[in-house]
Amino acid sequence: MAPDIDGFEDEPDGDELDDLDGAHGLDRSSPMPLWAQLQQDLTRRLGSGEFDNGFPGELELVEAYGVSRYTVREALRRLRESRLIDSAKGRGSWVRRGGDNNPPLGSLYSLFYEVDAKGIQQRSVVVSQERVTSALAARELGLPEDTEFFYLERVRLADEQPMAHDQTWIPASVAAPLLDVDFAVSGLYDELAARCGVSLAGGRERISAVLPSDADRKLLEVPDDIACFEIRRVSTVEARRLEFRLTVVRGDRYSVLADWSPQGYTVSAEPLPGAPTEG
Template identity: 55%
Template sequence: MPRGTKIRPLDRGSPLPLWAQLEADLRRRTRAGAFDERFPGEHELGAEYGVSRHTVRDALRRLRDKGILESGRGRGTWVRRPRIEQPLGVLYSLFRSVEAMGLEQRNEVRALEVRVEENVAGRIGRPAATEFVYLERLRLADGEPLALDSTWLPRAIAGPLLEADFTHSGLYDELARLTGTRLTGGREIITAIAPTAANRKLLKIPAGTAAFEVRRVGCLRNQPIEWRETLIRGDRFSVTAEWSMQEGYRMDVSGHGVAFDTPVGEEPVSRRQRARPRRASGRS
């Protein structure tokens, strides 16, 4: 403990064990943001509270079990960041998911320009020479990188977005405000991948942690108008789904990730079909 640091004595006359008092105080300080930059080591905590390393380890173990702290070999202990939970089956909006968690949402716009990309045009059934508004954003949650998001929209529809400020606003909100266009649905494929070294550094993804790659076709009344590729930190994001015995579970797990049964532009399958289990593909 650095010279001059005030010792935080625990109540040794209390019926509450020392490890429990230490756990409660560390939890309080964590919630107050005291350890946002760095979490102290076991020796430092023992000196600060005047307790043994065994007592410190008991308190830290319980904080890890409760999901408040995380630790890794050679990396020490750190405060666990909340995961962004995104439900399947609704029009995906990372902006709204971050806001719903009570986190500050901010974007770093890396590109906002006009591009002609034949492969993207083919993905949404547009002529090869189609001009697209291309938007690339680094998505931040409470200042921490969460996702790298790239979106293509036909310039004929989304041209006014070239003048928009996306620092604190969502793409779909700006699209509706500036053009009156509101997407009505789409199709996504979600895949767990190993990010490149450059993307791992950009998003600050811990070593050995996978990322989610989300590829989306967004539609306006069953007509594809958006192609999007998003890379999301696997340690900060989870996907949830609901099912029932009546409605079933409209997902097909394959070697390439998760794909919805109903292709873009087609009507949903019947309730009987949705409830029937799908046979896994031959690829693993």
């Protein structure tokens, strides 16, 4: 492999790797970036407990998957952001244990975390990505009605099956740099942190059972006898309401879980067994 212009090795041509020590080969003809494919496969292997006795180093992953160190580093960065692994200079990476594996940011993202952890391929179809005004978003965020927002609308797929219709509004004064991001595979919060310097600190979600609108029924391919969940989220940064998100999820592909004890309870979410591959 020859060094590329960034000082990393070029990706090799072809797809010689089919399976090596549990690693699944990456598809270089896929529109999904290699780092995203690598992240998915490592997530699958983490979920199966393959790395319980030690997580491989960067060079081991470069050799096993036949990719550049840049690709490996980007995949590991995403795994750290998902709180699946930790890393430290001179110590490499290791699997997070126990409560550290609890996904951040509420039940909606518990759901997408659980989908990843089960090795199910995720991607998004971007319906709209533009500047808009929205009286609804302005009201939810306590802003003037003429506030301009960055608006992102996606259909979230799991194993190529529609799972959720996701709409997000963030003031354009903060999120305008996201207008040219490819959100087919990129995560909104990752890009918000990287490009805008903003990390959401918390917020509130309201989950309700709803009958889907005709538009949602069409986008999500919902049968007539299936209801949906609607998730309304307002996210904050330093007590400032910054994001309004409205997500409709197929009710036959999603469940809400509550773990309780005398000290209280926590709410999480998971895909229903077999749901992503059902008609």
